[in-house]
Amino acid sequence: MRLAPGRAILTLDLALKLALVVLLLLAVVFPDWEQFEGKAIGTRILTYPLSGLLVPAGWWLFFRGRPYPFAADVVVILPFVIDTAGNAANLYNSIWWWDDANHFVNWGLLTAAFLLVVRPLRLSWWNLLTLGIGFGAATAIAWEVLEYFAFIRNSPELETAYTDTLGDLVLGLCGSTAASGLMAVGYQHRELPARS
Template identity: 45%
Template sequence: MVYPLGALAVPLWWWRRGRRAWAGRTFPWGADLLVTLPWLSDLTGNRLNFFDTVTWWDDVSHFAHWALLTAGVLLAWAPGRRTGPGVVVMVGLGFGATAAVLWELGEYAAFLRTLPTYQLVYPDTLGDLTLGTSGSLLAGLLVAAWRRARRPVRE
C-alpha cells in the first residue's frame, strides 16, 4: 500500500496543487523519477529476495534510496530559487531524517517486532537511520550545489 502512494506522490501533488502553483511550468519529471526510483528499487529488491541474500543490499538501499528520495523532494517541493544553499541542505536533512525514522517505525510495526531475534534488530535500525540520514545530507548538498550552478551570474 505504501509503495504506490510513494510513487504517486509527485503526480498527485502536481494534479492537486502544482499546476496552479507552478503556472506555466512543465511537470517536474526529474523530481518524479527521483521520488519513484527508491520505491521501485525496494520493491524489486524485496521481490528478488536481495534483502536476505545480498549482504550489502540493505545498507546500500538505505543510503541510496534516501538520497534519491530527498533529492526528488527538494526538486519538487523545496523553497524557491532564492533560498540559500544552507537552507536547502537543512530542509533535505530534516526531511530525510524524519522520513528515515518513520520508515524504521513502519518496518518495526510491519515485521521486526515479530522476529525471534528481535533484540538483535536494534543495531541494524541504528545503522539504517545513519545511512538514510547520510544519504539525505548528500542529496541536500548536491541539490544545493546544482541550484547554485544553475543560478545566473550577476554583474
C-alpha cells in the same frame, strides 16, 4: 525513433510505475517464495503503489500552474522499485550489504525528489541543504517506526533490531545529506552571476 527529452522522461516514469506493479504482483502470485517471508510484503503491496501518486497529488494540490515535475516523479518512484526488485531477486537475503546500500541510496533519491519538488519556491542553497537534511532525517525515522510495526516487533529480527535500526538511520541521514549537499551546490552554482 528518438524520443524528445520530455517524452523520454514520461516513458521512464510510466515504465518505472509499471515495473513496480509487476514486481508487487510477483509477491501476490508467489507469496511462498523465501525472499518474501518476513518482509511485510502485504504492507508493501498496499502502500508502495501510493508512492506513484505522491508527486501527481502534490503537483495537483500545490503546483498545478507549473510544469509537471517528471524528474521528481521518477526519483520518488525509483526507491520503491529498487526495494521491490531487491526483494523479488532475493538480494536482501543473498547480498549482506544490500539493505545498507538501499538505505543510503534510497534516502538520497527521496531527498533529491523532495528538493526537486520544492525547487520552484526558489529557496537559497542554505535553505535547500538544511530542508533536505531535515526531510531525510524525519522520513528515515518515520520509515523505521513503520518498519518496526509492520514486521520487526513480531519477528526473529527483533533481537538485532536496535543495532540495525541505528545503522539504517545513520545511512538514511548520510544519503539525504549527500543528496542535499549535491543539490545545494548545484543550485548555488546556477545562481552565481556570470563573470565578465
